[in-house]
Amino acid sequence: MARSFPLHEQALEIVARRFAVLAEPMRLRLIQALFDGEKNVTELVAATGGSQANVSRHLQTLLGVDILARRKEGLQVIYRINDPNIPKLCQLVCGGLEKSLSKQAAHFAPAD
């Protein structure tokens, strides 16, 4: 039954996994930080304000689904965006943000 779908089970889980990887603010921050070029972990830690351990963990997650790629240079590991669809993807979601923002704006007081 479930075999007759455009996407089989396996594919669905992979797509879901992919979305799940993008479903974390910190990982989105990392992706954003890499939009303007590759960076090493220390730079990413600084750019995102996260802890080194946490940033590293999220980088592994992004690496695991090939959203990012990395390159070692001496002591440092330099990450970059590997999936060409990621910018478009984020653009699509962020594009539809305006409505959501105005809709949910009420929930957040303009603290700053």
Add this chain to the structure above:
Amino acid sequence: MARSFPLHEQALEIVARRFAVLAEPMRLRLIQALFDGEKNVTELVAATGGSQANVSRHLQTLLGVDILARRKEGLQVIYRINDPNIPKLCQLVCGGLEKSLSKQAAHFAPAD
């Protein structure tokens, strides 16, 4: 520090939330089932093979972020895709699937 990002905290969380909603196989199934037109809950239950309760809950989730919209018709509630970006979004992710599929095929070959 974290203030200088293209997307502020608030926006990041909304985007992340949006991705999270798409990060469930059953919800992707529901979205897929609605690609060829609106359907009521019973039809969606049949199309996805899920339980009524579970399907309903996932529909509420999709409704909550305006990916779906609904319309009542007598006893039935008829859902439809509301966000015009969803098809493109899925297309983008599914497009990059081929590589992931071939890559992860190995993982599924063994009993895991």
Add this chain to the structure above:
DNA sequence: AAAGTATATGCGCATATGCGTATATACTTG
């Protein structure tokens, strides 16, 4: 109004995930 159909929701459990802390690994330099 009572019974029936269609849909939504509360509850509890099992599991997944994020994150802090500490530690391990990799490489470089003195």
Add this chain to the structure above:
DNA sequence: CAAGTATATACGCATATGCGCATATACTTT
């Protein structure tokens, strides 16, 4: 080889989420 720097990982806890089950709600029909 010891010390130092950069990155990755193991562990544990707190929380979030999916799902089955039972039940509630909404509307229709008799």
